[in-house]
Amino acid sequence: MAASSTRGGKKLLEVSGLTMDFGGLRAVDNVGLDIHAGEIVALIGPNGAGKTTFFNCVTGIYTPTTGDVRIHTADGATRRINGMKPNRITGLGMARTFQNIRxxxxxxxxxxxxxxxxxxxxxxxxxxxxxxxxxxxxxxxxxxxxxxxxxxxxxxxxxxxxxxxxxxxxxxxxxxxxxxxxxPFLLLLDEPAAGMNPQETHELDELITRIRDEENVAILLIEHDMKLVMNISDHICVMEYGKEIAQGTPKEIKENPKVIEAYLGEEAHA
Amino acid sequence: MSHLKRSLGIGLWFMFLTLPLMVVRVNTVSREVEWRWSNLVWVGICAFAIAWFWQFSIERRAAQRAKVAAEPHPEKDRPSLAQRLADDPVLSRRVLLAAALIALIFPWAVSTTQNFYHVNVMVSALIFVVLGLGLNITVGLAGLLDLGYIAFFAVGAYTYALLAKGFGLGFWMCLPLGGVMGMLFGVVLGFPILRLRGDYLAIVTLGFGSITKIVLENWDTVFGGAAGIAGIPRPDFFGLPLDGREKSIYTYYIVLALVAVTIFVTNRLKNSRVGRAWMALREDEIACVAMGVDMARTKLSAYALGAFWAGLAGVIFAAHNNFINPDSFTFMDSAMVLAMVVLGGMGSILGVIIASLALKLLPEYLRAFAEYRMLVFGAVMVLMMIFRPQGLINNMRRKYEYDTADVESNDGGK
Structure with missing residues (x-):
């Protein structure tokens, strides 16, 4: 969160204190995330960390239990979109893809x-x-x-x-x-590289950066492919067990001991 | 070779199974046991032939599937007749013209002043074509299973019957009113079931259909109860007196026009923003909503439009029969209309028309085999679902024309 001060561009999406409960299970616990214009932001974390739930809360498929999701539209207005229907949110300018292709x-x-x-x-x-x-x-x-x-x-x-x-x-x-x-002004990609071979992943990598540059779209993506994430992201948010454990530039994330322990470390040993 | 062996086995098995039934007969008058061995031979031959054909078809189908699976681009398959028709505007226009001509001449060709039975049969069949096409919007295009569709048909029919008998309103006045009433009921039903899908939707619509019938049966002060409403006026032709045959032919033309309008509207809708939204809803509801399609509005419009055609058809039905009672609006009829859509091919206009005509006309002309017609009917359905689960005619893929020139030339396709 400390890193947000160094980020340029207009703020597009502002999520604060987002919590989502399913009965007694807290899938997302007090997560905050900002996305600025022209950025590629990655949301990473082990399986079951609550990344997709976070996505579903932001895109209106779920209504978050508490917390705020605000967007700043092109005309300068700020709107709180919690609980809005998914089609309205898409109409406002956020579009998504799905983890299991739909x-x-x-x-x-x-x-x-x-x-x-x-x-x-x-x-x-x-x-x-x-x-x-x-x-x-x-x-x-x-x-x-x-x-x-x-x-x-x-x-x-x-x-x-x-x-x-x-x-x-x-x-x-x-x-x-x-x-x-x-x-959209913000594109949300849920594991776009899942099931792709290295060549396809590489092409996807290019495609995502190209979309950002040519279409002037900010991108939030969930991804497990660390190479892809580290290559293209400007900002990374790491989640584990529904909690946000770190945020920062790829370099900061790579060096963060908590992240290494929770996620990257395991990957490195595997 | 193994085919022959298996078929032979099946033939023998059937001969054994049907032995007591087909061969042995006790003649109670002469107190003798008759042995009809020739029947056994026939059973054997028929069972053998059917079994052989069965295996042959199954194998052919498996081979086709394997071929499709092996090919990297299955789309290079020989296009179906329907696809070719759709792709070739000249051919399709000719076929359409021919069909229209036949439809126009038909009532004069098959009827005499005394006997216009065939025209009446055709009117009933065409009414079901309209119903089939209407349900095709709800089930075939939007994928919303509706097991109580006939209720909207009943709404249209009773609207006309009550308005004509009670207020003396004419047919042409009531036709749109019947449609609008159907539509209203469609919306009324649509609202509570917006969130349901699949089995749950089926149950609720089934319940709605039953409720409608029960209300019609029991509220006899308004709807005439099980006795129904009789003496409903026929459509009037500028006040001119028509004899029986002319009346039938006139109704035939009205319903034919309605079929034409239905086809036109369905076709326009199918290839429009609205129709695509329906199809997307059928394919994947969550993705559809996430792409900015308003689910509530899309579902309601599909229900309302489907019900609208049923309402219109209902008005014509009441006018054609002069008499309606709740027995015309049973679950069996709902299932029939649904079968037309499924057999014809979900979403395919031509398929639904063919299936509707077949399902209405076959039982009518198979009256000679009255005892067996439901058996044949069932067998045909089972066979259809095994060999053409996608329906008679596939819903065709629409090809769009687009400008292939590069607008931003430097980043064209890889």
Whole structure:
């Protein structure tokens, strides 16, 4: 937390004192985290540390028991988004991917991305039935934007495939493209490199930095691949048993004895 | 070779099993035991043939699967007829035109002034096509299982019956009203079950269907109870007097027009922002919500629209039959409409139309085999689910046209 003073950029997301209880189990205990514009922030920790729960609280899938989740939108307003529905939060500009891939398998790759455009378009049922100019224009816009995003993640040549036919790595990239289609200012990636081979991980590494630079999107990611995390993150938050045990730059985290003991140390011995 | 052996075994087994039933008959008059050995031979041959065909089909299917699995790009498979139709606008337009022509000529071709039975049968079948297409929105596109769909049909039918008998409102006035009433009930049902899915949804909708029927049966001061409502006026044709045949043909054209409108609307919706949201909801609810789709609104719209078509169909049903009672709105009918959607292929318009016509017309024309028709019906369903679990016609993949030119040329696809 001490490191936050040295971080530049406008504050985008501000989480403070976030606690999430499931019955008697405290999955996330008083965790705070800030994300600034243009940053890649990593959330790491052993399995079961509460990282995904933290994600779900921030994106509205769960309502946190206590604590605040605030976002600072582009127009300078601050909004508390605890308990807001996930689709509203996505509408406000935070989009996510899932740890266990959640695509729409029976829809084509392009259609998957077009779903991301849903909250940025407003064609109503009547528009669609009557084929109004608005419906035609938005349809065109959705297709073009989605196709350009597919190009960006390298999936343009399989745009008409069913998404279930894609390889694992490609499905992960498709999830990222779909999330980007919602025009987020903050992208939340839940273990994007899980199940990828080293080559794919390396490509992902490039993709994430490229997205940050070109799309002007801040990124919060959960990841177990330490090489990837240390390579691309500006700021790291470490969790263990629901508690936050350290925050700082990759260098600080590497040297933090608590982290080494809890997490990296085990990895090193393994 | 092993096929032959197995089939032979199955044939023999069936001969043994059916021996007492098919071969031995005690003639109680002459007090003799008849041995009908020829029956045994037939059973053996039929069982053998069916078993052989069965194994052949199973193997072919397994081989196809293996082929698909082995191929790195399964999409390179030969496209289905339906897919080819969809991809070729000229061909599909011709087929559509031909179908429309046949549909228009049909009532005049098959009816005489005395006998217009076939037209009436077709009207009932087309009403179920509308129902099938309506439920296709809820179940096929949005993936919300509805086991009480026929209740909305009942709402439409009773709306017309009560308004026409009680207030003297005309058919054309009541048609939209019936649809709107169906829609209202759709929303009413939709609200409490927004959070449910799968089995729970099925149970609640099933309950809703039963409640509707029970209310209709028991509230006899309003709905006429089990006796129903009789003497419902037929649709009027600018006040001109029509004879029986003309009335039927007129109703036929009305329902045909409704089918056309339903197809048009479903097709437009399917390939729109709304339709994609429905499909995404069907595929993965959590991901769908996380991508910014308003679940409540999307689910409610799917329910309301599905119910809307059922309401419209109900009005026509009441007008066509002159008489309605709660027996037309049983769970069996809900299951029938659901079977049409599932057999036709979830989400596929053409498939649902074919399945609806087949499921309504086959039992009607199989009356000659009245005792066996439900048996045949059941067997067909089981076979369908084994060999084409995805339905008659696959929901087709939509291909979009896009500008492949690089906008930001330096970072195109790898």
């Amino acid at each position: 695509l729409f398998p029976a829809m084509t790759v392009l259609e998957n991305v077009m779903i991301g455009r849903h909250c940025r378009t407003g064609t109503t049922i009547l528009d669609a039935i009557l084929g109004t100019s608005r419906s035609a224009r938005e349809e065109r816009e959705s297709i073009d934007t989605s196709y350009q995003l597919l190009k960006k993640v390298g999936l343009a040549d399989v745009a008409d495939e069913y998404s279930r036919n894609l390889s694992y790595g490609a499905q992960r990239r498709l999830e990222i493209a779909r999330a980007l289609a919602t025009e």
